[in-house]
Amino acid sequence: MSQVDRKSAILSAALAVFSEKGIEAASIDDIRQRCQASVGSIYHHFGNKEGIAAALFEQGLDDYWARIKANLAQAGNAEFAVHSIVSTHLHWIVEQPDMARFLFARRQAVSAEHNDAIRQRTGAHFKDVFEKLKPWFKQGVLRRMPTELYGPLLLGPSQELARNWLSGRLSFDPLSVIDELSSAAWRTLATNPNHTGVQHAGAKE
Template sequence: MSPKQKRGEATVEQVLDAALRIYAASGEGGLTVEAVTRTSGVSSGSVYHHFGSMHGVVLALAQRWLGQLLGELVTALTQAPGPRAAVDGIVRAYLAFVRRNPDAARLLHSATADQNVMADIESVRDSQEARLSPVAEWIDARVAAGELAALPAPLIEALILGPVVAVARRWLTLGDVDLDVATESLPERIWQSVSP
């Protein structure tokens, strides 16, 4: 990697780190080019050069943390000895990620991130394909083997992740959910919904 490429990568990291700090402190309304340049020390020209707009910054930030979350979920899935343990591992990995990274999780579960990701869903899917493919392949193989309910993969995915995402959102926004209780009780309930 050339020195110029290294500087470019360092600039991108500075901007993304600053954007998350701003989001944590000021919410979506605080995410402006001016705030990012002031917090990161990077010029507005560099922000526009690397990201195109604040939309691009938010999209890149969401993709960065989505990639990390998906990586942890895939690890939990592929290390599990069977489907029931995989469901348990996914629930535990997801909620542990949320607990460890509340600011990033809050961003990932925000309306702004949803809008930005949905606006560029093709590029997001392409950038996360290496992480998404093993999940789809695992589901398809388990359904074919009769180890999961005979449902389409998107429904299996929704049955597994839907309750976990809902709990994460409540914990992040209302704080009225105990993540320890959820971590212990959700896997069995979710398994009941996807077992054959």
Template sequence: MSEAGRERVLRAALELFGRNGVAGTTLSALRTAGGVSVGSFYHHFPGKEAVAEALFVECVGMYQDAFLGELRAHDSARGAVSGAVAFHVRWCKEHPDRARFMFTERPAASAALDERNRAFYREVRSWWRVQVRHGALIDVDGTTAFVLWLGPAQELCRMWLNGQSPEPAEEQVGWLSAAAWRSLGGGHAD
């Protein structure tokens, strides 16, 4: 299977998994929608679960790369904290199929995902430690920081993507950004 064929399978998977879930998508439907033969499919993927893993890693990679770009774009901790909240909502709006897939499907742990996550969190933690040393952010563990920083925005996007609420409004993003800063600002929160 050429790289173009691999990409067609991944694009088909995004659509089919989004509509039917991984469990509800047959390998035959995935191959047909991707326009590849059985042999071509198995050349790159040992099965449907491997497609789900590859798609998940791709989606996470796109999100993480863009998140780090957002983080680097700000000169202040406050700007980065608020900007990352707005980024999260914006990314979900710009990539609703990918965001929905990431919220609903969790493939088994994989070396590719572990490697990507280690590099991402290492960079975020390094940035965070610098901000803590300067008194700009509170000194909390990574899990607590994530929950306080992006948890509410993630839940707002999840509710919207699941059809439980309207698309997030700019006013909501502003409230969540301000709340994240109030929660995380190291004595500089106002």
């Protein structure tokens, strides 16, 4: 098994163990037994349990944002871009509930020594998405407001719905309300909700 495959196997085992036992209760030995790796191999790749959790968090974070950015790249207008982000967000969570729960448990998953790196990684991903949307801000299609507001306004309701679904408190499929949630986000972010902004986001500024 290659080094990359070994690391991937350890992270997959860690996610399974964290999901079953909880992050705090899980041990290095639990993870070792699940993936049949040596303790030495685990410490070599990740250092300790906190290092495993941070690496797993980065893996989930990168996969989530990669999906967001790949689908967003196909958006030909601002309204479709908003719909794409909301739709991808919920599809990713429904497809990977264990990883989604892990990412939602950030306070338990990411130790203080890794928090700054995770924050910077998240910020870089968000900046990439914001760059894709920027032409529509300049055209006046999307409202100008403090950057910190866009995430909550765009995905706040979807986040709350996802949390309820992941905890078993939702009685319906979250994918069934994507159109409703994306429409609400569009009405909140658009200067004129009846105008989609026909220029492609990749157009020259």
